[in-house]
Amino acid sequence: MTFTLAIVGRPNVGKSTLFNRLVGRRLALVDDQPGVTRDLREGDARLNDLRFTVIDTAGLEDATDDSLPGRMRRLTERAVEMADACLFLIDGRAGVLPTDEIFAEILRKKNAHVILAANKAEGKAADGGVIEAWSLGLGEPIRLSAEHGEGMGELAEALAPLVKEAAEKAEATAPEVDVDVSDDDDMDASARPITKQRPLQVAVIGRPNAGKSTLINKLLGEDRLLTGPEAGITRDSISVAFDWAGTPTRIFDTAGMRKKAKVQEKLEKLSVADGLRAVKFAEVVVVLLDAAIPFEQQDLRIADLAEREGRAVVIAVNKWDVEEDKNEKIRLLRDSFERLLPQLRGAPLVTISAKTGKNLDRLHAAVLKAHDIWNRRVTTAKLNGWLGEMVSAHPPPAPGGRRIKLRYMTQAKTRPPAFVVMCSHPDKLPESYSRYLINGLRDTFDMPGTPIRLYMRDQGDKNPYKNRTKSTPSRLRKHLGKGRADE
Incomplete structure (x- = not known):
């Protein structure tokens, strides 16, 4: 995206609400109290067919010292200088305030493209504020309601020529790459398209x-x-x-x-x-x-x-x-x-x-x-060899006189590393033995510090009589029933 739009204005005029609407997600915090936003937040905006980068900024305040409002203002002014265009928001219901006039003058000097919009302009209560906005000398104000999504079409019309101009300028200044793709097999490795690495x-x-x-x-x-x-x-x-x-x-x-x-x-x-x-x-x-x-x-x-x-x-x-x-x-x-x-x-x-x-x-x-x-992965063969050594060195407990058997182990996933051990009676294996295995995994396979997940699973014996209660076999019941009938 080559075009960048900075949303600026006094505190609590709806900048973050409009930012969230443009990016299509609730990224920026929104609250009724003024001064919620303090840092610059960037997002990928979509408005009709337009795609661009939008910046949410801190509310402009009349402070130039080293206080917190003064530092916030300097950060916002820096975003104005970086952006291709600025969307100057005023509160349509409150009308034009003296600070709006000061900031309008600042924006004219710092950015060539300033779009004026009156937010919270739904209903007749904002008619006076929209008319007052003409006095700022920034052209016709766009009537918006960031909360209800009104005026987005008019905003898109105002941005369209600026986005197109930025795209044409970027295309004209982009370096030309002459790559012969007639035969992919003979293409030099340096000329092949480079896959963008995920950050x-x-x-x-x-x-x-x-x-x-x-x-x-x-x-x-x-x-x-x-x-x-x-x-x-x-x-x-x-x-x-x-x-x-x-x-x-x-x-x-x-x-x-x-x-x-x-x-x-x-x-x-x-x-x-x-x-x-x-x-x-x-x-x-x-x-x-x-x-x-x-x-x-x-x-x-x-x-x-x-x-x-x-x-x-x-x-x-x-x-x-x-x-x-x-x-x-x-x-x-x-x-x-x-x-x-x-x-x-x-x-x-x-x-x-x-x-x-x-x-x-x-x-x-x-x-x-x-x-x-x-992201580390350990092969199943290494894991099962290691598991055998760990069990030999320290066998699992035998609750009720029946030894718990650890039969098989594999890695189920990475990010973080997760392992599954097939065993008998997993519900009876104490937590201390799981910690013993996890510490062994860390030491043997060089996985210090990373979270390790270890899950014990019943192997799932396929014996069809495993979960049946003791009862008289069906054929014997039939035989006994037949015998009683003969009597």
């Missing part, structure tokens, strides 16, 4: 103010996400695609997760739910800890959540640049990790500094290794 999905999660947005900005090499000393700045789960040291990656920044008892406001509940969805979509989850207060109770819950969802996990300890006694600290970290998170035994533990960029190359290597292990 690695990485989610960064952690407690508020652990440095998640700062880390992603450092990886991107630009201030793409809003950061600051305030805890809980990030609200939406924002995904950004980039090239991470040669690896196509889509990384998710999530809202800080506090204890459930402390999450009271509806907006924070929506933010946390959005972060949980990001974990489910991710392949590798980076659990970011604060070096000053690592492995708090909430950190353990967050790491356990990633493991229960079956994601590959990397533990990253941030703010390492301010630690003084690093040798003693790393020893304490490793001891705490092994003691408090035994379910992630062997997972990578990387110390980093999101502020200075220290050890981010090690983080990249740890993420790739965790992803590789998460």
Whole structure:
């Protein structure tokens, strides 16, 4: 997609509602209170026959200092400069406010293509506001209702020539590739079409103010996400695609997760739910800890959540640049990790500094290794040879004097690795023996840290009399019945 549209306007004029309608999904958080959106969120929009990229932005406020509203405004102005066109939304019911006039002047200077729209314009209550919009000097306003889908046709008509112009410009500047495809067998490998590699999905999660947005900005090499000393700045789960040291990656920044008892406001509940969805979509989850207060109770819950969802996990300890006694600290970290998170035994533990960029190359290597292990497959022959050795070294228990037999083992799936063991009386096999087998799988087949699923299944004996109750055979019953009849 070559055309980019940025939706801008004051807080609470309906930008995120319109963004969700254009992308066809509820991606952006929507709430009645103003200032919900803080970061830039991109999405693939569809409007009639048009396909383009749309950017949801923070509400423009009259602040230019280093306060949170001021930083949000600078981020929005940056999106305006990047976009091919801007859709300037006003509230049709509220009419034109003094701040709308200020921002209209700013937009004229920063972007050549500005489309004016009056949102919430359903009904007669917005007639006055739509007429007032002419005074902004941005041409005829489009009458919209993002919530009800009204005015989408008029918006498509206004965008169509701009999208076409951007497509023609991109086609004219695209490099020509002269490839002879007359004989595919003789085609040089370098001239063959290149299949686009699916990006690695990485989610960064952690407690508020652990440095998640700062880390992603450092990886991107630009201030793409809003950061600051305030805890809980990030609200939406924002995904950004980039090239991470040669690896196509889509990384998710999530809202800080506090204890459930402390999450009271509806907006924070929506933010946390959005972060949980990001974990489910991710392949590798980076659990970011604060070096000053690592492995708090909430950190353990967050790491356990990633493991229960079956994601590959990397533990990253941030703010390492301010630690003084690093040798003693790393020893304490490793001891705490092994003691408090035994379910992630062997997972990578990387110390980093999101502020200075220290050890981010090690983080990249740890993420790739965790992803590789998460996709690992072991042949059935190796598994059954290993199972025989494990059973010989430590036989399963014999409840009621009958030994449980482990007959056969295979790998059912990857992502995460899941194994099935066919055995007798699976319901009587204790959890401790399953843990013994899982730890053996980790050590023997080099699968540290990744979640492993082990399922015990009854082999399903085909004996037709297995589940029958003891009773008189049918032929004997007939014989006995005949004998009584003869008597």
